[in-house]
Amino acid sequence: MLPHIDDACHSVPGSAATGNVIPLLHEVRHALQALLEQGAETVIDLRAIPLGPGEEERIAETLGRGEVQVSMSALGPSELIETRYPGVWMSLHRNQEGEVIGRYIEICLVPSLVRSQEADIRYGLQELDSRLQE
Amino acid sequence: MTKDQTIGEALRARGVSRRGFLKFCAATASLMALPPAMVPKIAAALEKARRPSVIWLSFQECTGCTESLTRSHSPTIEDLIFNSISLDYHHTLQAASGTAAEEDRKTAMKENYGKYLLVVDGSIPVGNPGFSTIAGVSNMDMLLETAAGAAAIIAVGTCAAFGGIPYADPNPTKARSVTAFLKEYGNRLPNTFTVDETGQTDPVDVTNKPVINVSGCPPIPVVISGVLAHFLTFGKLPELDSLGRPMAFYGKSIHDRCYRRPFYDKGLFANSFDDEGAKKGWCLYKLGCKGPTTYNACATTKWNEGTSFPIQSGHPCLGCSEPDFWDGGGFYKALSTPTGDITRTAVYAIGAGAAAGVALGALNRSKRAHMRKTHSKVGIDDLEKGDKS
Numbered sequence: 001m002l003p004h005i006d007d008a009c010h011s012v013p014g015s016a017a018t019g020n021v022i023p024l025l026h027e028v029r030h031a032l033q034a035l036l037e038q039g040a041e042t043v044i045d046l047r048a049i050p051l052g053p054g055e056e057e058r059i060a061e062t063l064g065r066g067e068v069q070v071s072m073s074a075l076g077p078s079e080l081i082e083t084r085y086p087g088v089w090m091s092l093h094r095n096q097e098g099e100v101i102g103r104y105i106e107i108c109l110v111p112s113l114v115r116s117q118e119a120d121i122r123y124g125l126q127e128l129d130s131r132l133q134e
Numbered sequence: 135m136t137k138d139q140t141i142g143e144a145l146r147a148r149g150v151s152r153r154g155f156l157k158f159c160a161a162t163a164s165l166m167a168l169p170p171a172m173v174p175k176i177a178a179a180l181e182k183a184r185r186p187s188v189i190w191l192s193f194q195e196c197t198g199c200t201e202s203l204t205r206s207h208s209p210t211i212e213d214l215i216f217n218s219i220s221l222d223y224h225h226t227l228q229a230a231s232g233t234a235a236e237e238d239r240k241t242a243m244k245e246n247y248g249k250y251l252l253v254v255d256g257s258i259p260v261g262n263p264g265f266s267t268i269a270g271v272s273n274m275d276m277l278l279e280t281a282a283g284a285a286a287i288i289a290v291g292t293c294a295a296f297g298g299i300p301y302a303d304p305n306p307t308k309a310r311s312v313t314a315f316l317k318e319y320g321n322r323l324p325n326t327f328t329v330d331e332t333g334q335t336d337p338v339d340v341t342n343k344p345v346i347n348v349s350g351c352p353p354i355p356v357v358i359s360g361v362l363a364h365f366l367t368f369g370k371l372p373e374l375d376s377l378g379r380p381m382a383f384y385g386k387s388i389h390d391r392c393y394r395r396p397f398y399d400k401g402l403f404a405n406s407f408d409d410e411g412a413k414k415g416w417c418l419y420k421l422g423c424k425g426p427t428t429y430n431a432c433a434t435t436k437w438n439e440g441t442s443f444p445i446q447s448g449h450p451c452l453g454c455s456e457p458d459f460w461d462g463g464g465f466y467k468a469l470s471t472p473t474g475d476i477t478r479t480a481v482y483a484i485g486a487g488a489a490a491g492v493a494l495g496a497l498n499r500s501k502r503a504h505m506r507k508t509h510s511k512v513g514i515d516d517l518e519k520g521d522k523s
Contacts, residue, residue, distance in 0.1 A: 018393045043170030045163075050434055052393035053415075053446065074154035093157055100440060101161040104170065113160075117152035 018052050021059055028063075028088055031107035035087050041108040056103070063088060063105075070114055076101070080111050141366065142181030155181075162363045165356040166372075167382035167431075179367045186365065187246040188253060189239055189280055190224035193273040194266050194300045194309055195256030199291035200226055202352035203359070219362060222250075225268060236269045243283050251365060252284035257293040257300045258315045261308035277315065278324035282338035286371055287312060287345045290358055292454060295347035295379070302460040313345050313378060346371050347378040351454035354435050357383045375429070377457070383435075388425035388451050391433040394418065407448065418445060422466040424453030 024044070031042035046056060064084035072078040076095040083090055089111050093102040145155055159177040163170060192200070204227070221227070222242035225235055242250060254277065259265035263272035271279075281287060289312040292298040300309035310318065320341030348361055361380055364372045372380040389395060397403070397417040404411035405420055417423070425433075428451050432443040445451055450466070453459040 045170055047164055050391045050393050074151055074157055102164050113153055119152035
């Protein structure tokens with residue numbers, strides 16, 4: 001059973017909380033509706049929003065994990081997971097030292113970084129050609 | 135990496151995939167406080183950008199600003215940005231020394247005249263040219279000489295931006311910030327001026343050179359990188375506030391973005407460092423927090439891999455990115471605390487026939503204005519008084 005969003009996100013009285021968790025989840029809901037109705041994709045940068053200790057974890061807990069998890073290794077590891085709400089992805093990017101350089105909530109069909117990139121495909125084609133000519 | 139390569143070409147030559155490059159651009163957008171929708175535009179601009187020459191001069195400083203950048207915990211971004219510029223002179227970091235190092239600076243100036251970025255950390259002593267010299271050249275002369283061909287100047291750290299600690303009362307070296315120095319001395323010819331070395335044909339008035347202040351003691355590393363990234367991406371300096379600081383990072387006060395702000399609004403304060411309020415993480419205003427008057431990105435960007443910032447660690451903000459923070463009347467005094475003797479304040483109030491609160495405010499404002507003017511020294515007595523209040 002899913003936790004009730006209010007239960008998961010309301011701050012404990014007296015604890016350090018910004019009150020930004022619920023508004024942010026509403027922003028996600030609006031973006032998801034826009035994705036469904038207009039195909040509009042949205043990216044929310046979690047580092048741009050003031051969040052108190054534990055609030056980011058509460059957002060992650062509320063959104064949960066869904067069916068798809070993608071691990072990527074490009075200039076350091078990245079993990080992109082579809083949350084229990086299809087179309088809502090949480091992405092965490094690290095540098096080569098393993099340190100966090102970005103946390104985003106992406107509301108889209110597939111995060112753009114997961115798709116193969118045209119420049120890489122072109123380079124890969126050249127590599128494959130040379131390999132076959134060896 | 136050659137100087138003719140674009141940044142995109144250079145990254146591909148280093149084996150960075152397009153996907154990796156886009157990830158880098160997303161992190162760059164985040165650190166420039168730009169919306170994620172800007173990532174494709176940043177990618178397109180950065181791919182075509184050519185490496186600008188950067189000359190970094192260190193004057194009256196503690197090297198904390200350089201340490202902040204080079205010891206930062208997100209080296210990939212800083213590393214990539216630094217690989218995207220041509221850092222032609224930085225006397226702390228470069229291997230060359232003495233005459234060879236100075237030749238590097240002069241060559242970079244000549245080859246990139248009018249186009250290079252000049253980064254300055256530290257304040258400039260004008261009391262005596264001998265107070266601070268590099269290779270026998272006074273800081274004053276070196277700044278005048280190097281500023282002449284710069285496209286813009288980035289004053290890194292509070293010392294360069296506002297004078298900082300060397301400027302604190304009694305300012306024994308007569309330290310000046312970069313902006314103040316250029317206004318006062320920018321139309322003078324440096325003693326070291328030589329036409330053939332710099333490519334100049336006429337003395338240059340540098341009074342109005344664009345200066346961007348990246349204040350903080352030290353500044354947040356990604357803020358330094360963010361300004362460089364902005365210049366790389368858009369080829370111009372970002373929008374600035376009234377103190378010449380980039381709005382993207384200094385547009386909001388620490389207080390506005392502090393996660394403890396709801397406690398301030400509810401009137402819940404820590405009254406000492408170990409009381410119940412402190413343990414519950416309540417607002418540190420009464421312990422002297424300067425968050426309401428300090429503009430910086432600490433509350434969202436944070437430090438040490440985004441782990442925390444002073445307020446999150448239980449210490450009030452010192453206001454280190456603001457002018458005269460060292461002489462502001464006491465780190466542990468609340469902004470509303472009288473800076474003078476309370477007895478005198480009461481007499482002042484009665485004499486004026488005004489409410490005590492109005493009198494306190496008037497005396498505070500007057501005292502603070504006087505302190506700003508004279509840079510009154512903060513003594514150990516002030517700190518102790520602040521602790522007890």
